[in-house]
Amino acid sequence: MILNALAVTVVLAILGRRWLRTRLSPLAEFERELGTLRVLDRNQRIESDWGVAEVDTLASTLNSLLERIQRSVEREQRFVADAAHELRTPLTRLCGQLELASGELPAGSALHDRITAAARTSQELGRTMEILLALARNQAITGEAVDLDEVVAACVASLSPVDAARVHVRQGNEPVIVRGDELLLRLAVGNLLDNALKYSPGAVEVHTRTGADEIVVQVDDHGAGLSEADLARVRTPFVRGTNHARRVRGAGLGLALVEHVAALHRGSLGLVNTGSGTRATLQFSPWCSSTASGPD
Incomplete structure (x- = not known):
């Protein structure tokens, strides 16, 4: 009876291990697919049909989260684009006015040098703004x-x-x-x-x-x-x-x-x-x- 019990236990352990591996294989593949997601890519979703109810539910929940994140990023990008439009025009106008004022003054005078320095500062501000706007862009146009x-x-x-x-x-x-x-x-x-x-x-x-x-x-x-x-x-x-x-x-x-x-x-x-x-x-x-x- 002891030998029979041991044999049954070994057989059940082998069968149980195989069954567990089969049941967990969708979860392992799900983990690998999660690892392929790229942070900066849009419209990426996870397959929602894995044949296991729990994994399918988790995939649907993650897809819903990705959609909400994408909508939030798009709102932020629209805000950044609108803010850039509002800032770029007066800043460009300011640079032009300073350059015109600098050109009307005698070269080498103290006022000419101060206005020229102010023009350079406004240009630096413009470049910094362009850099910040570029950093805010989360998607490259990869088809070009x-x-x-x-x-x-x-x-x-x-x-x-x-x-x-x-x-x-x-x-x-x-x-x-x-x-x-x-x-x-x-x-x-x-x-x-x-x-x-x-x-x-x-x-x-x-x-x-x-x-x-x-x-x-x-x-x-x-x-x-x-x-x-x-x-x-x-x-x-x-x-x-x-x-x-x-x-x-x-x-x-x-x-x-x-x-x-x-x-x-x-x-x-x-x-x-x-x-x-x-x-x-x-x-x-x-x-x-x-x-x-x-x-x-």
Whole structure:
């Protein structure tokens, strides 16, 4: 009887383990699907038919939560867009008025210098506002093909003649095309150029190239570089390098914006010291046609 009981117990344990594994397999697959959800993607939902009532109920509850979160984000984005429209017009008008007033005064006079400084401050305020608005955007337009060589050219063309003369652009032989939002990519590359020009006195080198499975925009300056501690923290909003915070004006938002844009495009931002300055590298997946890549 004892042997029979042991045999029955072993058989029941084996059968019970198999039954439990079968019952839990939908839960394991549900967990894997949750792990594939991307924070910055819209309209993502979880399959609601798993064959287990409890898992189906949990999936429906999570889908309802995702819908409420999406509606909340859309309301916030509409508010940000409306606020940007209300702020941008008077700020642009203020910049224009200050520039006109500066041009009407004798160069070198104290009043001319003060108004010119006020114009620069208003321009900095405008750039900071654009960065904050870009950081508030939680979705990139991934269906658009963007040529990063054209993005770099547009960023260099927007610089002053003195700064543009310091930028040396080197392009590869292959096209550097990604799927993305051209405005955000211009803001990202423009901020890398702005940082390099502000924090280094010499030439700034920009190199675009295509690798086996990546597109790269690389910006090298020849400044003092960043400490190892600063390399890890300067991506945080409103944090600046300790060596430059007192010497160069800024809000500490540029690299936070660049990393945000890279994440929206499923890319990355790398920062390293080269020994003769700082190298910032933007890496993206190369563009491919919809027939080759499938639906986004």
